[in-house]
Amino acid sequence: EAQVTQNPRYLITVTGKKLTVTCSQNMNHEYMSWYRQDPGLGLRQIYYSMNVEVTDKGDVPEGYKVSRKEKRNFPLILESPSPNQTSLYFCASSLDYSYEQYFGPGTRLTVT
Amino acid sequence: EDQVTQSPEALRLQEGESSSLNCSYTVSGLRGLFWYRQDPGKGPEFLFTLYSAGEEKEKERLKATLTKKESFLHITAPKPEDSATYLCAVRGSSNTGKLIFGQGTTLQVKP
Numbered sequence: 001e002a003q004v005t006q007n008p009r010y011l012i013t014v015t016g017k018k019l020t021v022t023c024s025q026n027m028n029h030e031y032m033s034w035y036r037q038d039p040g041l042g043l044r045q046i047y048y049s050m051n052v053e054v055t056d057k058g059d060v061p062e063g064y065k066v067s068r069k070e071k072r073n074f075p076l077i078l079e080s081p082s083p084n085q086t087s088l089y090f091c092a093s094s095l096d097y098s099y100e101q102y103f104g105p106g107t108r109l110t111v112t
Numbered sequence: 113e114d115q116v117t118q119s120p121e122a123l124r125l126q127e128g129e130s131s132s133l134n135c136s137y138t139v140s141g142l143r144g145l146f147w148y149r150q151d152p153g154k155g156p157e158f159l160f161t162l163y164s165a166g167e168e169k170e171k172e173r174l175k176a177t178l179t180k181k182e183s184f185l186h187i188t189a190p191k192p193e194d195s196a197t198y199l200c201a202v203r204g205s206s207n208t209g210k211l212i213f214g215q216g217t218t219l220q221v222k223p
Binding site for chain 2: 004031033035040041042043044045048050056058059090092097098099100101102103104105106
């Protein structure tokens, strides 16, 4: 089944403890992206990747890192999480940047 | 700066009562306007892509249209299962990797 998977789905952590949210797609898509969704603010793009080893900032990249070492995986790294990074995170992928994106199921992160 | 505004924020309809959702956008060189549906606790699900003014696309009870400044999502004779949040997003020519979303319209259809 063609899909985007994210792990973990739920995470509660403490301020400053490094964490990684994994994202994987099995559709051989070139483009991948991370978003956060907050009430009243909608979906905001954090980082995107046009292809392997090519990443760029979205609208809210501060406090996040990404890497794209292989086509199928695009992990989101929070080196030192803070409470304002408590949010619902979505990973998405598409054939290339011009096509519609397919979203993962989401990761709900709480930083205390 | 690319921007997307959706209205209304929330909409309540009776089953069978047709209506439209609006997505107003400002973007330098539209490279695609996307409509998504999002159910509570789930990721957005793709509905339509529109590329140029005058373009229309249909799927079951939904029809999306596009002008140079806005897009409409028309819902004809909605059913309770159409209840969801509908999201609009645009991609512009100034940064083709970026996708800018509106805040969404939450639709509730009562039986």
